[in-house]
Amino acid sequence: MVERLSAEGRVRFTDPSDDEVAEWRRVVNYAKRHDMEPEGRRIEKVPYGGRGLEFFLAEGPHPNARSQRPAANGPVPVPARLGHLHPVVGVLKGDDQRLVMPSPFRCRSLLLLQGLAAEAVRRGYEVRAVHSRFYRREGGVDIVVDGFARTITARQEFPESTIPERSARPRRGGRARADQAVGMLA
Template identity: 50%
Template sequence: MHRWSSLNERQLALLGRLANDKAPEGSWHPGEFRTADALRDRGLVTIKRSRSEVDAQVTEAGAFYLQHGHHPDDPAHAREGKAAKDRATGGSRSASYADRPVALARRAKAKELIARLVTDRRVTFTKPDDATVTEWRRVIDYAKRHSLIPEGERIESLRMWNRDLQASLVEGPHPNSLRQRRDEAAPVHVPTELRSPHPVVAALRDLERHAA
C-alpha cells in the first residue's frame, strides 16, 4: 500500500471528524487507534499520546486530502497538475524548486516527522513498500539538507528484520562525521628523540647511516 493510496470509509470518516475537532469521545478503542495510525503513517494526522489522553491533529496534507479527495503526493495527480501548469505558463520553468508542489509536500512531511521524533524519539512505519521507504528516506535527506533537525542531534533510519522502517532521533554527530575541525582535534605528541627503537627500526637506521 502506497502512502498516497485512497482511504477507506473508516479512515476518511475519522479524518473528517478530526478536522472538525470531533475526536472520539472517552477512551479510544483499538480499532480507532489502528485507523488513526494508518492516517498518521500517510502523513495526514499527527498523534501525541499522554497516558490515557490522545491528541490527534490533522496536517496540511490531511486538509488537502479532504478538500481535493486525494493525497498531495499522489503521482497521478501530480502529473496532471504539472501538465495543467505547463499549459498555463507555456512550459515556463521560472518557479524555483522550493516552490514546486513536490518540494512543498516533502518539506511539510519533514517538519511533521521532526515534530514526531522530538516528542517520541522514535517513529516506526509498519511494513512499508519499497516506494514508501524511498520517499521517507528522501524526506529524511531533505530534513538534513535544509537544517530541520535540532542542533546536536541526527536522524538514523533502519529497515528492521520484519520489514518495518524505523527512524530515530539520536544525540550527537554521526560516528563517521567529518565535521570536526582541525583546531578542535586533540594534539598528538611526537617525540624529538627515538629511544629503545624496535630492532627492525634500529637496523634501518643503521643502514641509512652507512649509506650516508
C-alpha cells in the first residue's frame, strides 16, 4: 500500500465491500504502527463517493499527534507580592468598582491574574483588558492564543453567605477558571 501510494499519490476504491474496507483499515493501521510511512508524510483516509474510500499521503505529522501538542511546563508561578504588574492587572487593581470583596481575597485574585498574565507574556501570548461587562464582585483578563481570546475571571464564591467558611472562599471562575487557564497556557 505504501509503495502504491508513493507511486500513484492517491488510491481510490469506489465501491468496496465491508470486508475490503476492514482489510484496508488493518493494512493502514499496520503501516502506521510499524513506522512504514515515508519520512515526513502520513497516510490519510477520506470518504470517496457514496461508499468509496480514498487513501493519500499527507505532509507532516497529524495535527492531533502528540508531537504537535505543546509541552506542559508545570504549574504557573503565582507571585507573592503585587509588584511589577502587567498593565491590564494594574488597571484592574486601581479600579475600585471591580473585585469588590474582602481585601485578602482581592489581593489573592490579583496575584493569580498577575501570575497568569506574566506567564502568558513569557510564552508570547497577548494579554488584554476584558471588554465584556463584569459583575462588581469579579474581574479578569483576556489571554489571546493564536488569535483566540479566552477570558479568565476571579470572584468570591459565596459573598453573601452568613456562614464564615463559605463567604471566605474565593472562586476562580467565570468563563474560564484560573486553574483551567494554566492548562490553556500549557
